[in-house]
Amino acid sequence: MSFDFDRPVDRSHSSSLKFDARQAYFGRADVMPMWVADMDFAAPPEVTQALVARAEHPVYGYTLYPESLYQSLIDWCQRRYHWSVKRSDIMMCPGVVPSLHAAIEALTEPGDKVIAQPPVYFPFFTAVTQTGRELLLNPLKLENGRYSMDLDHLEDCAKAGARLLLLCSPHNPVGRVWQRQELLDLLSLAARYEMTIISDEIHADLIFPGQTHLPLADLTDSVNVLTAIAPSKTFNIPGLGLSSLLVPQKNDRKAINQVFDSWHVSAANPFSITAYEAAYRHGEAWLDALMIYLQQSLASARGFISHELADIDLIEPEGTYLLWLDCRQLKLDNQALRTFFIEQAGVGMNPGYVFGDSGAGFMRLNMGCPRAQLETALTKMAEAVAQIKR
Numbered sequence: 001m002s003f004d005f006d007r008p009v010d011r012s013h014s015s016s017l018k019f020d021a022r023q024a025y026f027g028r029a030d031v032m033p034m035w036v037a038d039m040d041f042a043a044p045p046e047v048t049q050a051l052v053a054r055a056e057h058p059v060y061g062y063t064l065y066p067e068s069l070y071q072s073l074i075d076w077c078q079r080r081y082h083w084s085v086k087r088s089d090i091m092m093c094p095g096v097v098p099s100l101h102a103a104i105e106a107l108t109e110p111g112d113k114v115i116a117q118p119p120v121y122f123p124f125f126t127a128v129t130q131t132g133r134e135l136l137l138n139p140l141k142l143e144n145g146r147y148s149m150d151l152d153h154l155e156d157c158a159k160a161g162a163r164l165l166l167l168c169s170p171h172n173p174v175g176r177v178w179q180r181q182e183l184l185d186l187l188s189l190a191a192r193y194e195m196t197i198i199s200d201e202i203h204a205d206l207i208f209p210g211q212t213h214l215p216l217a218d219l220t221d222s223v224n225v226l227t228a229i230a231p232s233k234t235f236n237i238p239g240l241g242l243s244s245l246l247v248p249q250k251n252d253r254k255a256i257n258q259v260f261d262s263w264h265v266s267a268a269n270p271f272s273i274t275a276y277e278a279a280y281r282h283g284e285a286w287l288d289a290l291m292i293y294l295q296q297s298l299a300s301a302r303g304f305i306s307h308e309l310a311d312i313d314l315i316e317p318e319g320t321y322l323l324w325l326d327c328r329q330l331k332l333d334n335q336a337l338r339t340f341f342i343e344q345a346g347v348g349m350n351p352g353y354v355f356g357d358s359g360a361g362f363m364r365l366n367m368g369c370p371r372a373q374l375e376t377a378l379t380k381m382a383e384a385v386a387q388i389k390r
């Protein structure tokens with residue numbers, strides 16, 4: 001079966017955050033929307049068919065999580081990662097971000113120290129601060145265009161008393177797919193300090209050739225690893241809101257359940273369970289085609305940036321559809337850089353500083369769109385940069 005990722009889908013006026021919040025976020029409704037992390041591609045046809053079939057049953061009452069839903073995740077992890085997920089470990093939650101909040105509330109006390117590794121998906125910070133915990137930053141190191149973890153500094157955080165780390169694997173926004181040795185070194189440190197890790201693996205399935213995503217929990221028997229995983233990014237269904245949190249320890253599950261119950265978020269939604277299961281069961285061919293398309297888009301962007309945007313360096317992504325652009329040579333401060341791309345290029349991206357101070361001077365460009373749109377956005381950026389160089 002072939003999938004047409006080049007076909008533009010008009011998302012404006014569909015209450016799409018990426019399209020319809022442009023005026024509010026950028027102050028201009030006409031910027032090219034290259035920001036929020038969803039893609040502009042139609043979801044796998046099997047997902048749409050399953051949703052249509054469910055919609056044709058005209059009763060949308062209270063819904064439970066069927067056993068077949070859990071099994072679809074278990075089968076997916078086995079097939080894609082040779083990873084045996086236990087049915088009893090799986091908890092369901094509308095989103096990964098609420099899962100992070102719930103796990104932090106359940107596993108730590110107010111005032112406890114929790115570590116995040118910036119530049120990182122910004123709700124990692126608020127999940128810590130909004131729950132009244134203390135955020136410790138363990139910035140990634142950038143050397144020769146490649147990010148890595150600073151384990152010496154992480155050890156200082158552990159010595160300062162932090163017992164919980166939020167890991168982003170693969171990493172948004174820097175695009176790293178952590179390698180086995182990096183993860184083993186992290187686990188050995190975590191074991192020494194009895195540190196629990198919440199591994200956000202929402203981007204796990206979006207991996208470029210030559211890379212392998214390794215589920216952290218599958219690499220250890222001694223460290224308590226909770227894993228957040230979802231079909232939402234993989235199959236472009238994040239608006240439907242359903243994810244899983246894999247929690248190996250019974251006491252932790254009990255505590256997290258109490259938080260979920262207190263928020264009344266434990267009920268399922270007839271459409272989200274339908275899409276979740278259809279995606280994991282029938283979406284694989286679509287995903288494989290998507291990754292070939294994204295790989296070609298990446299090649300096109302890489303070539304264009306190196307020839308036409310010499311003042312911008314692409315941090316080579318190993319996974320995700322997000323490009324992390326080092327724009328520090330433009331020598332613009334945070335606000336000026338953001339405004340420059342909005343006003344001069346007409347391209348709406350996420351400014352790097354929102355991912356933490358070490359993101360200053362960077363921009364995050366979402367390439368999950370038809371390639372022609374990506375190429376137009378890059379051309380507009382090159383024209384704008386050429387203007388300031390004059």
Ligand SMILES: Cc1ncc(COP(=O)(O)O)c(C=O)c1O
Nearest residue numbers: 037095096097121172200202243
């Ligand atoms: C690392 C990471 N975690 C979580 C999310 C959002 O998850 P959810 O929409 O399920 O809360 C995103 C979205 O961009 C993300 O990049």
